[in-house]
């Protein structure tokens with residue numbers, strides 16, 4: 001057994017991040033300013049998006065994305081039930097109804113479930129790229145195009161992930177989405193700037209930089225879109241609805257005068273957060289490479305264990321392994337998932353569960369009438385899942401310790 005506790009996640013913060021934060025603190029410019037602008041620009045380029053808007057959380061970004069789309073009372077928004085509560089909470093904040101839907105065995109929402117849930121009141125779809133593996137975007141955008149519905153991608157886990165060779169949140173969509181329901185070609189292809197903006201589905205992507213995410217700004221998020229009008233509205237909504245560049249009003253080139261064009265929110269990112277983000281972004285591809293290597297080690301470690309199901313991986317997508325989630329084959333074990341987690345903890349290994357399905361939370365049952373049994377795939381997944389430690393700062397020996405601990409628990413509690 002390990003003699004120190006291995007947490008589920010730890011951020012990797014280097015000297016570069018620390019020096020950049022100190023520079024912000026010393027400069028006196030500690031809220032939204034030049035570093036936030038630089039971070040937006042570098043992120044925009046990394047993703048390949050026309051616009052990037054930094055906000056103080058992914059939740060904030062999802063909220064203003066829906067607000068910019070005009071979602072309000074009486075509207076319905078489709079949300080997978082296997083997600084963090086904030087994906088659904090933001091719909092409720094706007095007075096709309098979150099229409100929960102089931103997921104597939106790969107933990108991602110299915111296009112079929114989305115299509116079945118569409119009514120005359122549906123105003124948007126929020127697919128969640130669970131754990132950093134993209135949803136089937138061709139099929140989802142085909143449905144969206146067919147019904148003329150905007151898509152807000154919850155990419156909280158998916159910074160750096162790609163679908164058919166295109167980064168999540170980039171302006172590129174693969175061909176199927178543009179061919180409106182034709183179920184078109186699935187091969188990646190390069191395209192011109194003009195071509196990539198032709199898809200008529202309104203589209204926004206929102207990322208999280210929360211402490212456990214693949215890159216972090218402690219708290220923070222980023223919105224990307226190719227849509228000029230939506231970008232302008234979201235930028236306004238992120239800072240009180242104040243007219244463009246109001247953040248500059250205390251600089252020598254700024255002006256004290258501003259106008260409030262919308263009743264916006266206070267969701268701006270600070271330069272202290274951006275100072276972290278600038279350096280985390282430069283390290284992101286290396287972080288992802290380590291996560292992928294450790295995920296392979298887990299895959300190999302559990303390969304001969306029928307009691308442990310490994311994640312389902314799609315070869316047409318680049319998975320960033322924000323999470324490595326195993327599914328326990330409970331029929332072969334004498335303990336349940338909660339006991340399994342306790343056993344891991346007793347062996348000095350942290351873990352987590354992603355997620356308690358939204359429809360099992362009290363508020364959603366009371367407010368919208370959801371009940372256990374509504375979404376059988378997500379419920380079955382929920383009873384069995386364990387997210388194992390996975391972060392770049394852990395060592396190969398840490399990964400081996402986790403594999404040994406899982407093997408030990410399984411051998412102890414396996415049905416004879």
Ligand SMILES: Cc1ncc(COP(=O)(O)O)c(C=O)c1O
Pocket residue numbers: 056057058059060083084086087128154156157207208209210220221
């Ligand atoms: C799927 C999903 N969506 C949204 C969020 C919210 O992100 P944030 O904490 O940046 O608001 C999270 C956070 O963990 C998440 O896992």
